[in-house]
Amino acid sequence: MEVEIAAEAKDKRFNRMVAITVVVLSIFMGLSQVKDGNIVQAMQQAQSSAVDSWGEYQATKTKQHIDETALAQIKALSLIGGGKAAQASAPEIARLTAEIAKYKAEIPQLRAQAKGFEDQYNALNVHDDQFDASDALISIAVSMSAVAALVEVAGALYGAWVFGAGGIIMGLAGFLGWSLHSDFMARLLS
Template identity: 60%
Template sequence: MEVELSAEAKDKRLNRAVAITVVVLSVFTGLCGIKDGNIVQAMQAAQSSSVDLWNEYQATRTKQHLVETARAQVAALAAPGKAAEALAGFDRDSARYRAEAPALSAKARAQADLYDALNVQDDQFDASEAAISTAISIAAVAALVESGAVLAAAWAFGAFGVFMGLCGFLGLAFHPDVLSNLLG
């Protein structure tokens, strides 16, 4: 009977460890999920802004081309000295469009760069969620088979998931390229 009691005590220790593991990892995953959701919203805003700015850049370049073409036509068809005012207006418009285009391009590139930086964090949180979900599943199996070794495997996956989540929270540059390429 003593053997059964010690085995029961061992099961309780293992079950407590599994329960604590599941709670800690679940809470951490919840926090990561909130942050990841905010990052995804920021990514959507950056992508939308980038597209809008590139559209504005294209429109500016198109207007510049049209003004330059119109100027060339007026210059070719007008009598000398008769179109000076119109040509000056075309020159002003062309100069304005020429000056606006690089700034729009730079803003659009900055938004695209912001999107890329946020995407790294999003990948980190995705890897964290995947590793922690795997860890929780393995911990459940550890309780069923009553194996400390299986629980240790769950802790290894959980540790990687927590590491990836912390990388996302802290903005660290670590990126699971192999994992992202495999799953992306």
């Protein structure tokens, strides 16, 4: 009778360790999912802004090219037409020259802005990968904990703790901005 009570107490202790493991990992994973969702939204905004900026960059380069072509044509026509044609085209030449100068000043700024949004996206993507790895490792740990509870094997629970610790470390890396990143896991989970 005492053996049964001792075995029952041991089972309760083991099941409590499994339950605590699952609760801690689930809470951490839930918090990580909220943060990861916010990161994904910021990534989408950065990507959208990059696309818009590159579009504006391309449009400005196109306008510059059109104005340069028009300026060359006007100058060629004014040479052919003589003095009166040159005088008549002078205001248009001045306008096109000013527009071209404006575009030349805008283009590097637009390129830098678009590149900045791309860099922001890439930086956020590192943290998104960290949360993805955290989610995967913690999911494995929770599954292993469930198996440990069913088969009552301590080794399975210890394995769950190893995977759970890895998941928590990756999640903390995402929360705290650490540069911890696994290219292998990122490629695997992409």
